[in-house]
Amino acid sequence: MLHYSSFHPKHVKDSIPYSQALRIHRICSYKEDRDLHLNTLRSALVRDGYHAKLIDEQFHRATSKNREELLNRTIRTETKPRTPFVTTYFPGADQLRKTLRQTQHLIDSDPYLSDVLPQPPLLAIRQPPNLKRTLIRSKLPEPSPTQHGTRSCQKTRCRTCQLIDESTTVTRDNTTLTIHGKYTCNSTGVVYLIRCRKNCSDAWYIGETKQTLRERMNGHRATIRNCSTLPVGEHFSTHGHTESDIQLNILQGNLHTTHERRIAEQKLIAKFHTHDNGLNKDLGFMARYN
Ligand SMILES: [Zn+2]
Numbered sequence: 071m072l073h074y075s076s077f078h079p080k081h082v083k084d085s086i087p088y089s090q091a092l093r094i095h096r097i098c099s100y101k102e103d104r105d106l107h108l109n110t111l112r113s114a115l116v117r118d119g120y121h122a123k124l125i126d127e128q129f130h131r132a133t134s135k136n137r138e139e140l141l142n143r144t145i146r147t148e149t150k151p152r153t154p155f156v157t158t159y160f161p162g163a164d165q166l167r168k169t170l171r172q173t174q175h176l177i178d179s180d181p182y183l184s185d186v187l188p189q190p191p192l193l194a195i196r197q198p199p200n201l202k203r204t205l206i207r208s209k210l211p212e213p214s215p216t217q218h219g220t221r222s223c224q225k226t227r228c229r230t231c232q233l234i235d236e237s238t239t240v241t242r243d244n245t246t247l248t249i250h251g252k253y254t255c256n257s258t259g260v261v262y263l264i265r266c267r268k269n270c271s272d273a274w275y276i277g278e279t280k281q282t283l284r285e286r287m288n289g290h291r292a293t294i295r296n297c298s299t300l301p302v303g304e305h306f307s308t309h310g311h312t313e314s315d316i317q318l319n320i321l322q323g324n325l326h327t328t329h330e331r332r333i334a335e336q337k338l339i340a341k342f343h344t345h346d347n348g349l350n351k352d353l354g355f356m357a358r359y360n
Pocket residue numbers: 222223224225228229230231232255256284
């Protein structure tokens with residue numbers, strides 16, 4: 071149970087003795103059992119900082135309900151959904167609730183607003199960040215790749231996985247590059263290579279991205295879908311090609327500034343001649359040096 075000193079709206083904490091007592095009142099068929107459990111609950115609440123007076127009032131409220139009626143399933147009548155007013159909890163939130171109610175007449179007096187907001191908004195309180203949320207992740211950390219080269223990230227919905235080429239070397243003509251890093255579709259700050267699985271020897275493209283490889287590939291995919299005139303989009307949308315003909319490698323990673331990435335990209339473009347003989351039509355920022 072929530073400790074009474076916990077940073078929560080007062081009405082949330084005040085309702086705990088009531089709802090717990092109501093539960094016991096509903097479950098226990100015999101009064102002796104009920105009172106025994108209520109006593110246990112009472113000690114637990116006192117220990118957690120709840121005032122004796124509050125506990126007694128709420129217990130009384132709960133046990134005065136007719137048990138037979140509590141055992142019937144309550145059918146909630148459908149009400150028109152109220153517009154939520156979402157805010158992170160702060161000590162003045164209770165006052166905000168009152169203010170919303172008190173100022174509703176201003177909305178009611180406006181023909182347009184009274185139609186949109188016929189009732190005061192429902193105050194919806196979001197939990198502020200707490201130590202537990204800051205310190206604990208329920209998500210398991212992704213296993214870091216153990217082998218060199220690029221591996222699929224194994225996420226069920228990842229469409230980049232199937233394009234990945236796991237080889238650790240890339241060769242064109244007499245030039246071979248050994249890939250030293252360990253990457254996945256989730257790697258960021260990389261220089262990557264796109265080749266064509268249909269053995270189109272001139273369809274080499276080298277690019278760089280700050281984003282994850284997966285996000286960057288979504289961008290390329292869009293140009294393919296739109297049959298763009300950009301070289302990659304054009305190659306993989308014509309002559310019976312589809313995006314699944316892409317063969318993808320990360321050549322270099324851990325490049326966290328734009329400058330580092332562009333230098334690495336240009337070096338690799340020069341190494342593999344993907345500008346003279348490939349899909350790197352645009353020289354990018356190097357154009358002004360030629
Ligand atoms: Zn993937």
